[in-house]
């Protein structure tokens with residue numbers, strides 16, 4: 001265990017990224033775009049290999065613990081590489097030379113800030129209304145315009161919208177007025193198109209499950225990769241139906257490559273920070289497995 005990734009609001013994440021960059025100058029730090037409230041959405045690259053892989057976290061606001069999970073992994077991987085060690089049993093240099101890993105630890109920074117109530121929210125009156133008048137935002141998944149960012153992608157978006165039956169901005173499940181109407185979703189779409197990712201994983205909470213398919217668009221190896229992830233983590237690989245418009249759905253449909261949603265942890269969201277250790281023990285094995293396929 002280390003101090004990185006501890007209880008991360010947006011400022012905490014930025015601080016950790018700067019400290020990591022300072023300590024491990026081989027990390028590349030950039031931005032994929034800006035949120036509704038004009039926060040930078042950072043991306044960290046580790047590794048120089050020709051094969052590009054992407055992990056993301058905190059698409060959903062009250063799943064902010066996935067940010068901590070990813071920051072901690074960057075720390076452990078970078079430290080292992082710097083010292084010539086292995087990361088969770090695999091030689092870090094071998095991974096670093098072979099793989100370029102791009103991590104977006106917090107896709108929905110405004111939403112995370114809202115859930116953590118860390119600052120004066122400029123749209124508070126409107127948000128309270130969308131939250132049924134409650135000042136308790138712990139159930140909030142959406143961005144600050146009340147749009148669920150993981151229902152925003154052009155992969156049968158209309159079907160998802162009809163299924164959800166949420167007609168207006170809300171804490172969750174509202175798909176927006178059109179696919180990619182939100183800057184955070186557009187940033188993820190553009191970033192993903194720019195890179196030639198062989199594989200992507202979106203980390204969510206909770207349930208200890210791995211979703212690997214989308215309408216039979218996934219390549220044949222997706223199922224066996226999910227089974228490997230399940231084996232190393234103890235999670236269940238689940239074939240999902242009746243769900244559309246998510247990031248991994250779109251990635252699979254668009255690129256016909258392996259894309260996964262991994263639901264880490266157990267309980268009700270937001271999961272307590274005290275779960276991070278156990279969660280990290282399992283999820284980091286999936287991360288290393290993804291790099292070492």
Ligand SMILES: [Zn+2]
Nearest residue numbers: 060063204205
């Ligand atoms: Zn989620």
